[in-house]
Amino acid sequence: MSQRKRMLEDLDADIRDHIERETQDNIERGMSPEEARYAAHRKFGNVTHVKEETRLVWSFVWLEQLIEDIRFGLRLLRKNPGFTVVAMLTLALGIGANTAVFSLLYAVLLQPLPYKDPSSLIVLNETTPKVGTVSVSYPNFLDWRSQTRSFSQMAAVHGMDFNLAGVAQPESISGDAVSPNFLPMMGVRPLLGRDFDSSEEKAGTPPVVLLSYSLWQSHFGGDPKAVGRIITLDGRGFTVVGVLPPNYRAPDKTDVLLPLGVWVTDNPEGAAVRGDRGDMVVIGRLAPRVAFARARAEMEGIAARLAKEFPASNDQFGVALQPIRDAFVGDMKTPILVLFGAVLFVLLIACANVANLFLVRGAGRTKEVALRMALGASTGRIICQMLTESFVLSLFGGVLGVALAVAGNRGLSHLISADMLSGSTLNLNGAVLLFVAGVVVLAAFIFGLTPAIHSAKPDVQSELKEGGRTTGGGAAQNRLRGALAIAEISLALILLVAAGLMMKSLYRLLEVDPGFRPDRVLKMGMELRTQQYSKDPAVLNFWQQVLDRVRTLPGVESAAVATVIPLTDNHSRSDVTIEGMPASAPGDYPHPDVHSVSPEYVETLGITLLRGRSFTEQDNENAPLAGMINAMVARRFFPNVDPIGRRFMFGHPSATKPSKWYTIVGVVGDTKLYGLANPARLEVYVPYRQSPRNGMGLLVKSAADPAALTSAIRDAVHAIDKDQPVFAVVTMKQLVSDSVATRRMTLVLLGLFSGLALLLGAIGIYGVISYSVAQRTHEIGIRMALGAPRGEVFRLVLGQGLKLAGVGIAIGIVAAFGLARLLSSLLYGVSATDFETFAGVAILLVLVALLACYVPARRAMRVDPIVALRYE
Amino acid sequence: MSTKEQRERIELLQGTLDLLVLRTLLLGPAHGHAIAKAIEFNSEDVLQVEQGSLYPALHRLIKRGWISVEEGTSENNRRAKFYKLTPKGRRQLALETRKWDKLAGAIARILRPA
Numbered sequence: 001m002s003q004r005k006r007m008l009e010d011l012d013a014d015i016r017d018h019i020e021r022e023t024q025d026n027i028e029r030g031m032s033p034e035e036a037r038y039a040a041h042r043k044f045g046n047v048t049h050v051k052e053e054t055r056l057v058w059s060f061v062w063l064e065q066l067i068e069d070i071r072f073g074l075r076l077l078r079k080n081p082g083f084t085v086v087a088m089l090t091l092a093l094g095i096g097a098n099t100a101v102f103s104l105l106y107a108v109l110l111q112p113l114p115y116k117d118p119s120s121l122i123v124l125n126e127t128t129p130k131v132g133t134v135s136v137s138y139p140n141f142l143d144w145r146s147q148t149r150s151f152s153q154m155a156a157v158h159g160m161d162f163n164l165a166g167v168a169q170p171e172s173i174s175g176d177a178v179s180p181n182f183l184p185m186m187g188v189r190p191l192l193g194r195d196f197d198s199s200e201e202k203a204g205t206p207p208v209v210l211l212s213y214s215l216w217q218s219h220f221g222g223d224p225k226a227v228g229r230i231i232t233l234d235g236r237g238f239t240v241v242g243v244l245p246p247n248y249r250a251p252d253k254t255d256v257l258l259p260l261g262v263w264v265t266d267n268p269e270g271a272a273v274r275g276d277r278g279d280m281v282v283i284g285r286l287a288p289r290v291a292f293a294r295a296r297a298e299m300e301g302i303a304a305r306l307a308k309e310f311p312a313s314n315d316q317f318g319v320a321l322q323p324i325r326d327a328f329v330g331d332m333k334t335p336i337l338v339l340f341g342a343v344l345f346v347l348l349i350a351c352a353n354v355a356n357l358f359l360v361r362g363a364g365r366t367k368e369v370a371l372r373m374a375l376g377a378s379t380g381r382i383i384c385q386m387l388t389e390s391f392v393l394s395l396f397g398g399v400l401g402v403a404l405a406v407a408g409n410r411g412l413s414h415l416i417s418a419d420m421l422s423g424s425t426l427n428l429n430g431a432v433l434l435f436v437a438g439v440v441v442l443a444a445f446i447f448g449l450t451p452a453i454h455s456a457k458p459d460v461q462s463e464l465k466e467g468g469r470t471t472g473g474g475a476a477q478n479r480l481r482g483a484l485a486i487a488e489i490s491l492a493l494i495l496l497v498a499a500g501l502m503m504k505s506l507y508r509l510l511e512v513d514p515g516f517r518p519d520r521v522l523k524m525g526m527e528l529r530t531q532q533y534s535k536d537p538a539v540l541n542f543w544q545q546v547l548d549r550v551r552t553l554p555g556v557e558s559a560a561v562a563t564v565i566p567l568t569d570n571h572s573r574s575d576v577t578i579e580g581m582p583a584s585a586p587g588d589y590p591h592p593d594v595h596s597v598s599p600e601y602v603e604t605l606g607i608t609l610l611r612g613r614s615f616t617e618q619d620n621e622n623a624p625l626a627g628m629i630n631a632m633v634a635r636r637f638f639p640n641v642d643p644i645g646r647r648f649m650f651g652h653p654s655a656t657k658p659s660k661w662y663t664i665v666g667v668v669g670d671t672k673l674y675g676l677a678n679p680a681r682l683e684v685y686v687p688y689r690q691s692p693r694n695g696m697g698l699l700v701k702s703a704a705d706p707a708a709l710t711s712a713i714r715d716a717v718h719a720i721d722k723d724q725p726v727f728a729v730v731t732m733k734q735l736v737s738d739s740v741a742t743r744r745m746t747l748v749l750l751g752l753f754s755g756l757a758l759l760l761g762a763i764g765i766y767g768v769i770s771y772s773v774a775q776r777t778h779e780i781g782i783r784m785a786l787g788a789p790r791g792e793v794f795r796l797v798l799g800q801g802l803k804l805a806g807v808g809i810a811i812g813i814v815a816a817f818g819l820a821r822l823l824s825s826l827l828y829g830v831s832a833t834d835f836e837t838f839a840g841v842a843i844l845l846v847l848v849a850l851l852a853c854y855v856p857a858r859r860a861m862r863v864d865p866i867v868a869l870r871y872e
Numbered sequence: 873m874s875t876k877e878q879r880e881r882i883e884l885l886q887g888t889l890d891l892l893v894l895r896t897l898l899l900g901p902a903h904g905h906a907i908a909k910a911i912e913f914n915s916e917d918v919l920q921v922e923q924g925s926l927y928p929a930l931h932r933l934i935k936r937g938w939i940s941v942e943e944g945t946s947e948n949n950r951r952a953k954f955y956k957l958t959p960k961g962r963r964q965l966a967l968e969t970r971k972w973d974k975l976a977g978a979i980a981r982i983l984r985p986a
Contacts, residue, residue, distance in 0.1 A: 007931060007941075014904060014953060015927065021905040022923070045922030053928040057935060 004058040073389035091397025094350030096404030097343040107424040114247040116187020120286040121324040139274040150295035151284035155179035159279040162233035165723035172727040173255035177263035193227040193242025196259040205261025207238040213246040235530035249423040275313030335746040351447035352484040358451035382456040390448025398440035415745040489808025492761035495754035497816040500837040502747040508829030515671035517606030518732035522706035525728040528694040536692045549716040560601040561696040579647040592682035596691040612666035619687035627662035628685035766852040773856040781868025801853030894965040903952040
C-alpha cells in the first residue's frame with residue numbers, strides 16, 4: 001500500500017479524533033458539551049476544505065497543472081484566432097513537408113527488409129577496372145562458396161525472363177533462378193507449397209516454379225489449388241510448387257522463382273564456362289561476428305587467387321561487396337538525404353516564424369506575466385506554462401501537417417516511380433507517425449523555449465509601473481526578433497541555392513545532345529524464346545515479317561529492330577580486335593557496346609551518319625560481313641586514317657578458330673546509351689541479319705503521335721505469332737524523360753520547399769518590420785513633426801528591412817558555399833559554387849525583402865504626426 | 873488563474889506553519905492535537921491558526937520526508953498517530969531557522985534603526 005493511500009485513509013479518523021480532544025479540553029475548561037463542540041469546530045475550520053487541501057498534497061500536482069495549462073493555452077489560442085491560424089498553418093506546412101519526405105526516407109532507407117537479420121546479407125558481384133561492376137560467372141560462384149569462411153551461406157541468383165503464354169494477352173514476366181538454399185538463407189518461407197530442394201541445383205532438374213504473390217493473384221485468382229498446376233513459360237510447362245509471401249521483395253520486380261538447376265539445365269555452356277558472365281549476382285550471409293571489412297578482405301583474396309589460377313577468364317577481375325540495403329536503395333540515397341535536409345530547414349524557418357509571432361504576442365502579455373510573478377509564480381512555472389501552450393499549438397500544427405502530407409502523397413507518388421521505391425510503398429505507418437510526434441515535440445521546444453524564457457524574465461517593477469502602454473519588447477526582444485528573421489533569410493537562401501543548382505543541372509542535362517532524335521519514336525521489346533525460334537532462319541524470318549508488316553501501317557515513317565536501345569538497361573559488349581593494330585594485353589582490348597541493327601535503325605532514331613553508308617537490305621547473311629563504328633571508335637583507333645574499308649573482329653585472334661572480319665562501311669555519331677549525364681562510349685554496329693538475336697527492341701518512327709500506333713503494332717505482331725508478348729512499350733521521348741526522373745523529382749521537391757522557405761522568410765521579415773513600424777509610430781511622428789520628408793521615412797523603414805536581409809544573405813551565402821558541396825554528386829554541368837546561381841538567389845531575396853518591407857514602409861510614410869503624438 | 877494565485881499565497885503562509893511544526897516536533901514526537909496546542913501555547917496565543925490547516929502541513933512534511941509517523945497510545949490510553957522529526961527534517965529546520973533569523977533581523981533593523 002502506498003504511503004499516500006495509507007495517510008489519506010486515516011485522515012477522517014484523525015480529524016474526528018482531533019476535534020474530540022479539543023472538545024474535551026473545552027469541557028474541562030468549563031464549557032457545556034454543546035458549546036465545547038461548537039468552539040472546537042470553529043477553531044478547526046472548514047473540515048471539507050482541510051480534507052481537500054490535504055488530499056491535494058498527495059495528488060499528482062504536475063498532472064493537474066498540466067491539464068490546467070493546456071486549458072489555459074487553448075483558451076488563449078481561441079482568444080487570438082489570427083495568431084493561432086497563422087502559427088498553425090506555418091507549422092502545418094513545415095511538419096507536413098517533413099512528414100512527406102520522411103515517409104519517402106523511411107520507405108527507401110529505413111523500412112526493414114522482409115528478411116531474417118538483413119544487416120548480415122551481402123550482395124556480391126565481380127568487378128573489372130574497365131567496366132566496373134559485372135555479373136558473376138557460375139564457376140567462380142562455386143569456388144567462392146566452397147572457399148569462403150566469412151560467409152556462413154552463399155546463394156546465386158540468375159535473372160531469367162519468360163514469355164507467359166496461354167493467357168488473354170501474352171506477356172513477358174521476370175524471374176530469378178536461385179540456389180536451393182536462397183529462401184532459407186533469406187529467412188523467407190513460401191506462403192503455400194514447398195521450398196526448393198537441395199537436389200534442385202544440378203543439371204536435369206525438372207522445371208518447377210514458385211509464383212510471386214501478385215502473379216498468383218492475377219493469374220490464378222489466389223486459388224490455393226494453384227499448387228501442382230502447370231504454367232506455360234516459353235512454351236514449356238512448369239509445375240507450380242508454391243507461392244511466395246506477399247511481402248517478398250527483391251530490388252527488381254520478380255514474378256517467379258525457379259531452382260538454379262533449371263537454369264543449369266537450360267544453359268549447360270553458361271554454367272560451365274568461367275569467362276561467361278551472364279546475369280548472376282551472389283547473395284551471402286555473413287557468419288556470426290564477422291565484420292564486413294573482414295569478409296571483403298577474404299573475398300578479395302579469393303578473387304585474386306582465382307585470377308592467378310584462371311588468367312584467361314579472371315585476369316583483372318575482382319569482387320565487389322555491398323550490403324543488401326544498398327542494392328535496394330540504388331542512387332536514391334543522396335537525393336533523399338538532401339530533401340530531408342531541405343525539409344528540416346523549412347521546419348526551422350517555420351519555427352523561427354512562430355517564435356517571432358510568440359515574441360510579438362508575448363510583448364503584449366508582459367504585464368500579465370509580471371503580475372503573476374509578483375504574486376509568487378516561479379520562473380520555471382511560467383516557462384512550463386508557456387511551453388505547454390507551444391505544445392498545444394505544435395500538436396494542432398502536426399495534425400494539420402499530417403493531413404497535408406496525406407493530401408500531398410498523391411502528388412508525391414506522381415513524382416516517385418515504383419522504380420525509385422524498389423518494391424516499398426509510401427504510407428503513413430507507425431514509424432512515420434512516431435517521427436511526426438518527435439517533430440511536434442522538437443518544434444514546440446524550438447519555437448517555444450526562447451519566447452518562454454524571454455517572457456519569464458521581465459523586469460517586474462518597470463513593467464508594472466509603465467502603466468497602460470503596451471509597447472512591450474525593449475531592445476533585447478527587438479534584437480532577438482531581428483536575429484530570427486536573419487536566420488530565416490539565411491536558411492531560405494541555402495534552399496534556394498540548392499534548388500537553383502538543381503534547376504540549372506536539369507536544364508543543362510536536357511540540353512545535352514543524346515545523339516539521337518527521340519521525337520515521334522515508339523519503342524517496344526520482344527524476346528523470341530519458344531522452341532520454334534531455336535534456329536536463326538526462323539528468328540530472321542520473324543523480325544523481317546514484323547518489319548514488313550509494321551512499315552505498311554498507316555502513319556509509320558520507318559521501322560527498325562535493334563539489340564541495344566539507348567537509355568534502357570539492355571546492353572551487350574564485347575572485346576574487339578582491330579585489324580593491323582598491335583596485339584593488346586588480355587585486359588586492354590577495346591570493349592565497345594555492340595548493336596545488332598536492321599537497315600533503317602540510323603534513320604529511325606535520327607542518328608547522324610558521319611561517313612560512308614548505313615546498312616542496307618543487301619547486308620544480309622549471304623553478303624560480306626559489314627560493320628559501322630561510332631565517332632569515338634573512329635577518333636580513338638583511326639585518328640589519322642579513313643576507317644571506311646578497315647576491318648575488325650569480335651574477341652581475340654586465336655590460332656585454332658578462323659577470324660571473322662567485319663569491314664567498316666560507315667561512321668555514325670555517338671549516342672548516350674547510359675543516361676544523358678554519362679559520357680558516350682565506344683560503339684560498333686553490325687547488320688542484324690549477319691548477327692541474329694532472339695531479343696530485340698522494335699523502333700517505329702511515326703508521322704504523328706507514336707503511342708497511337710501501339711495496338712496496331714501489337715496486332716501486327718500477334719498476326720505473326722499469337723503467343724509472342726510485346727512488352728516495355730514506351731516512347732523514346734518518355735524514355736529520355738524517365739532517365740532524369742530522379743533528378744526531376746529532387747528538383748521539383750527542392751523547388752517546392754525552397755519556395756515555401758522564401759514565402760515563410762518573407763512573412764518573417766514582414767512581421768518584424770511591421771511590428772517595428774507600429775512600435776516606432778511615436779518616433780516617426782516626431783521625426784515628421786520636425787520636418788523629415790515622407791520619402792526619408794519610407795527609406796528609413798526599407799533600410800531597416802534591407803539590413804536584416806543583407807545580414808541574412810551574407811550568412812546564408814557562406815553556409816550555402818559549404819553545404820552545396822553535398823549536392824555535387826547530383827549536379828551536372830554546373831559547379832556547386834556557381835556564381836550565377838548564388839548571385840541570382842541573392843538578388844531574388846533582396847527583391848522579396850523589399851517587397852515584404854514595402855507595405856509597412858508605406859504605412860510608416862502615412863503616419864499622421866498629430867495623431868502619433870496625441871496617442872501619447 | 874485566480875485559484876492558483878490564492879493557492880500560491882496560502883503556500884507562503886504554510887511555509888511558516890511548516891517551520892513551526894518542525895520546531896514543535898524538535899521537543900519530541902507528538903500527535904496532531906498536541907502539536908496545535910503547543911504552537912498556540914508557545915506563541916502565547918498570538919498565532920491564531922485554524923487548527924485544520926495543520927493537517928495539509930503535516931502531510932506535506934511527511935511527503936517531503938521531513939517527519940515520519942507512527943501509531944502509538946496517548947496519555948489517556950487512546951490510539952493516536954505520533955509525528956516525529958526525521959534527521960532530514962532536523963537539518964531542514966536548522967536551515968529554515970537560520971533563514972528566518974536573518975529575515976527577522978533585517979526587518980527589525982529597518983523598522984527600528986539604531
